[in-house]
Amino acid sequence: MASYDPHLASLITSLQFPAIVFSLIVSSTAAGAVCAAIAVKFKIIKFNEIKLRTLGLVFFSAGVLSACIILYFSSVIHPAYFMVSWLLNGFGYELLIISSNVILQNLCPAEKLGRVSASFRSLQMLCIVLGPILGSLLISMFGRASPFILASTLTLLTAVLAIYFQCVSKRIENAESQMM
16 A cells, blocks of 8 residues: 555645645545454454455455546545545455465465565565556556556456456356266
């Protein structure tokens, strides 16, 4: 999420919103993450880690995509629209992080968990460093909203693929159980 911050600040400035709007949007993202963590902690969301990851992908892409739609198709943009969009974004992001950690712990052999976990964190840090660089390049080539559009599009595509592969694996399991 930190890779969005400089570009979000630039977008907010270009829309001539006061600086406080940036803080409200970032706080909305954090509130979404907290809500997701609470929902998982208290089992309000009762999915396995794979379905949780897919739900996170859907919320994350929906949040950013809705902000992009608001930006392009709304004649009057109110900061509350962005706050709701980034609340969804934060909710989805936290579900992705929780599910990724659970998947990592479940799939990784115990003796390699520390090394794999450290590598995973290093990869996350690399994304945080490269995100603003790639975002700046996209902004210079395609406009201020382009990093958000690309992120939401790629995430939505990943969600569609995850849902597709879940359906395919379920069909295979059903077919195998009917053969036995």
